[in-house]
Amino acid sequence: MARVVEVDDAADPRLADFRDLARADRRPDRPGGRGLVLAEGTVVVRRLLASPYPPRALLGVARRVDDLAPELTGVDVPAYVTDADTMAHVVGFHLNRGVLASADRAPAPGxxxxxxxxxxxxxxxxxxxxxxxxxxxxxxxxxxxxxxxxxxxxxxxxxxxxxxxxxxxxxxxxxxxxxxxxxxxxxxxxxxxxxxxxxxxxxxxxxxxxxxxxxxxxxxxxxxxxxxxxxxxxxxxxxxxxxxxxxxxxxxxxxxxxxxxxxxxxx
Amino acid sequence: MARVVEVDDAADPRLADFRDLARADRRPDRPGGRGLVLAEGTVVVRRLLASPYPPRALLGVARRVDDLAPELTGVDVPAYVTDADTMAHVVGFHLNRGVLASADRAPAPGxxxxxxxxxxxxxxxxxxxxxxxxxxxxxxxxxxxxxxxxxxxxxxxxxxxxxxxxxxxxxxxxxxxxxxxxxxxxxxxxxxxxxxxxxxxxxxxxxxxxxxxxxxxxxxxxxxxxxxxxxxxxxxxxxxxxxxxxxxxxxxxxxxxxxxxxxxxxx
Structure with missing residues (x-):
């Protein structure tokens, strides 16, 4: 099961994958752009967890992270739980889907x-x-x-x-x-x-x-x-x-x- | 031909059809909402002029209104020409399509x-x-x-x-x-x-x-x-x-x- 970690500080450095998304992933090839795979909302996070892309972390409100409990069994990543306002501060805008996941890119098949x-x-x-x-x-x-x-x-x-x-x-x-x-x-x-x-x-x-x-x-x-x-x-x-x-x-x-x-x- | 009228004052009352669009047509049924038909950009304005909806007026930058000259032959409405900044002031946001037309609704067929x-x-x-x-x-x-x-x-x-x-x-x-x-x-x-x-x-x-x-x-x-x-x-x-x-x-x-x-x- 993912390790649920409660956070209440938007500046927490462990949330770096999710910080200031509107700016950070506009140019993933530039400094500040991280080139991660990001999934928004339970439906898409579910598909990410079932995909070949290695998950790194989740960030969400408690209700949405709970919804994902079945898929998070056996997934060894931190799931940061916070409230909607803190989440909006981290992400840089209000995200009404309530949960995000980050993953690394994976090599494409030949x-x-x-x-x-x-x-x-x-x-x-x-x-x-x-x-x-x-x-x-x-x-x-x-x-x-x-x-x-x-x-x-x-x-x-x-x-x-x-x-x-x-x-x-x-x-x-x-x-x-x-x-x-x-x-x-x-x-x-x-x-x-x-x-x-x-x-x-x-x-x-x-x-x-x-x-x-x-x-x-x-x-x-x-x-x-x-x-x-x-x-x-x-x-x-x-x-x-x-x-x-x-x-x-x-x-x-x-x-x-x-x-x-x-x-x-x-x- | 439409009557080309140069305007340079965003407060000109003749531009009422196009004022503050993001607010005005969000609720066309409410005070301030006018229930007009609005077309944006030359392609859509062309289709409006060929439609059964009676045109009322155009507002655009000179280049875009010029583009529409063939379709404006025989159309007896004012075409207000101004610069992009004034247009943005009237409309309430920057409109990169450069021309708008307004029309009245028409009765639907049975x-x-x-x-x-x-x-x-x-x-x-x-x-x-x-x-x-x-x-x-x-x-x-x-x-x-x-x-x-x-x-x-x-x-x-x-x-x-x-x-x-x-x-x-x-x-x-x-x-x-x-x-x-x-x-x-x-x-x-x-x-x-x-x-x-x-x-x-x-x-x-x-x-x-x-x-x-x-x-x-x-x-x-x-x-x-x-x-x-x-x-x-x-x-x-x-x-x-x-x-x-x-x-x-x-x-x-x-x-x-x-x-x-x-x-x-x-x-």
Missing amino acids: LPALLAGARRVALLEGVNDHENLGALFRNAAALGVDAVIVGPGCADPLYRRSVRVSMGHVLRVPFATAGLDEAVAGLRDAGFVLAALTPGGDPGALAALADRERVALLLGAEGPGLSAEALERADVRVRIPMAGGVDSLNVATAGAVAFHAVAGVPR | LPALLAGARRVALLEGVNDHENLGALFRNAAALGVDAVIVGPGCADPLYRRSVRVSMGHVLRVPFATAGLDEAVAGLRDAGFVLAALTPGGDPGALAALADRERVALLLGAEGPGLSAEALERADVRVRIPMAGGVDSLNVATAGAVAFHAVAGVPR
Whole structure:
């Protein structure tokens, strides 16, 4: 069981993982940024505790830490318990989810390990918005995507906002970062058909992918879409049929529609 | 052409439509709330000017108002031009989209008029989050939904945040508000099959709807889902196949997946 430690001083140095979050993790690569994985709220903390990321500590109000007691059995980390006001002082803003957990990053799997056994993969390019990236992971988890390759120009999936918007699924769906050439080579080696989602694609070809054994969907950011380099490497270009006068769907929403369309038989 | 009027005083009474927006339209039903339709940014203002909502005025920086010149031909409203700082003083916050338009609300169509000629309709229940509601309208517009019935417990689609998140499509997709009984009766009269999207539904039945002439999808809010009353009234219960351990999709995302699944032949 986690070691419950009551704290009443917001300046307590043991709370360093959780201090001034709005500033500290804006630039995790800069001094003051710590590059930790942070989970907010019981649902997401639960997913963190079930993930490969080694937990470091929890900070929460008593009620929320109590809610997590079953998951904290056998977890040897301190759980700092305090009141909501002290917590707000530490964190730097009022956090209405009432509990946080910190974890260290873990090495990402190599592409062969990531792709072994996967049927559906998303390869993302230029998804530089943390909320869209988080939402993509949430949708991937829900709709049967087995792995995600975070390609060039993407934001950090483990940034706090991505973790939150993903509902913690970014901690659950295996992913690796890779350059375009490496990703394409890895997918081809593993026998994937590469399907680029693009407005110039074939609307009929999307549903046809449901019958293919191994499908990688290439998704670019809303607006610019996929690069010419990514489009050239795809085996097939597909699109979601869209009504006239509508620019596009949000990238996470387009991903959800495409993930569902290629999922194959209902599971 | 709109009458371009240069203003340099943030207190100018002619700018009342745009004053202190964060406070004024939080409660449009309360004193100080004006219940106007407000569009932000050139894309959304364009959609407002093409909509049935009678425009009242524009406020923007010169560059953005110039961008709209083609759409402002033949529109007889004042276009107040000022600098970004004055605009921020009027609005109450810095608005990086650079242009706003106000319009009056317009009477909603009755259900028979709304449903005449429609093939795909969304009936929403309990969607009380303005951003989810806006996103649903955006997805409806993109994926071939011809009309929306805003049922019991939903937020106001014409609230400023809904308009913004919808990218202005809430001004473009016809909608009406209705109680559940009225909505169901109207849909039955117009020959629609009523399909409730619910975790207890049949995953195979969703795609089968693509062959039906007239389909109404009943969507409830994330979390509670559809009420027992709504579920009882549906002809068929359908669901999106979802991976184990995932709670649910965001309601706007679930809507997008379902809209695409029932859309029928690629358009």
